[in-house]
Amino acid sequence: MKILTLLKIAMVAIKRNKTRSVLTMLGIIIGVASVIAMLAIGEGSNASIKSQIATMGTNLINVMPASKNRGGVQQGREMSQTLVVADVDFLRENSELISAVSPEVGGSGQVIFGSNNWPTQIFGGNEDYTYIKKYDVANGRIFSSQDIKSARKVCLLGQTVVDNVFGEDIDPIGQTIRFEKIPFTVIGILKEKGENTFGQDQDDIILAPYTTVMKRITRQTHLRAIVMSASSEDLIDEASSQIEAVMRLSHKLKDSEDNDFEIRTQAELISTFGSISEMMLVLLGSIAAISLVVGGIGIMNIMYVSVTERTREIGLRLAVGGKGKDILMQFLLEAILLSTIGGLVGVAIGIFTSNTVENIMAWPVLITPDSILLSFLFCTFIGVFFGWYPARKAAALDPIDALRHE
């Protein structure tokens, strides 16, 4: 029998049984769409967390002061003043696994330009600071070693600061702003980085030479932290143990003494956040899998019931001369049509839902081809199989048995 005739029979049958067809497709549509949307949300947040962490520098290593146990009295981290500029030089000379090192000092305060003012934070570092912390310069230049040596009052501004203290038509470069009453000349603007994983605005900062910040703003000789880049991401663990050894040496700690500093690597952060977002992905993936199974069972039921219901129709078709394989083919085509149409609509709705979630809720979504392919193939397969399987049984009946079927 001609495939075109069969296709026509199948399409007529689909149209004739609208409710059944719509219900079948609905099962597939919901299955496919929910899997796509669910995985898009999961993958999206996963990817966005990873890329946000990357903006903070993946081979970044921080050394922070640790609370020191002095005569049984624990001191808070802010109180501990264990890190000094000499440690930075000592690290630079003795640790070959780091490619750059910089002191970090800073404080918060009010920045003033003309009649505008804005509360922000100032960070002091050396000429490698922007490299280590993955800041790029959008405009102007970073401070030179000369600026640092002479503790010049120059600074770079984050975009948030620029937006809040400068009007639209003023070029900030060359202008003088005041931070805590100290005048700074703006020599550069930082490229925007957006929020970090913790929701902090990474553009709400002022960068200045650490010498200037220590002398004018904090008026202290100790550092808030020492920041470094490991020479490669793979060497972070080796680098941090080397740093620990070098720092103990620098601080002349005896074997019996605890570290008076703490080493933190970005890799730890990545793995913590990575595992959280992986967990979320697994969770959403499981929900998706469940909806796939539920959708699959729905498709199965409707297909199975509808074929059973139509056993008399099958009997009639056999009685007027249809062959078993014609009837099987008709049901197979019906199932294929319903399943692929349902699957395609499901894909469209899944993509639409994901984009709506992205636009309305401002969640990051990432639609992967894998999720589309997986859900589409799974649901279509279930639909086709459970359309075909019971039809195969019915088409193998003697016509009279199919006709007598109740």
Add this chain to the structure above:
Amino acid sequence: MENKIIEIQNLQKNYRVGTEIVSALRGVNLTINAGEFVAIMGASGSGKSTLLNILGCLDKPTAGDYWLDGKNVNVLKKDQLADIRNTKIGFVFQSYNLLPRTTALENVELPLLYNPKISIKMRREKAEHALEAVGLADRMKHLSNQMSGGQQQRVAIARSLVNDPVIVLADEATGNLDTKTSYEIMALFQELNDKGITIGFVTHEPDIAAFTNRNIVFRDGRLIKDIQMNKITNVVDALDQLKDEDTLLDEFVNVCVA
């Protein structure tokens, strides 16, 4: 020379119900010649439907031989039987068995869909022809489930005729219809028989059987009587008589109301 359409010898059919064996046909011999209009009669459970289903190749006998139009049907495979049903037999069911939500025309086209020799254009023409032959020229686009029982049975008859079968088999085709509609259907069958179509017709009712030219009677799976009718009742006359009764009924109703 008589042209044998159907010839069966010692036909038997057993059904298995649980551990019991029910013998629905116990050795039936029957020959139906071209142009005959045979009424198959008998009490309920005597095996009429069983025989008709086997004749229609819808079911297979347990034992015995069956030649249809000179061809031994017993040796045929499933697909070959389907071709036989498609091209040689027209079957009319008691419960019409039309596709619901489908037009009369599409229902009649159904057997032709399974006949690869028939083009789309021929299919349409033949189906229209068949519907005209059963007097439904003005109902072609009506949906099957929006028709009266009589009209539905006419559609079913048109469907059985559309492939130009050698025999039309009808199982209690008038069983669900009132007397007048039954007579109209019988008039149609008589007309078809006059055109030379061979018909096998199962019925319970002697007055319906009287419209045919041969009555065979079954009891307990055996053929017990085979009568050639020499005085065939003309359905058109019977219908006229019914009309008289109708007018009587009308008068009766009028009197009662008055």
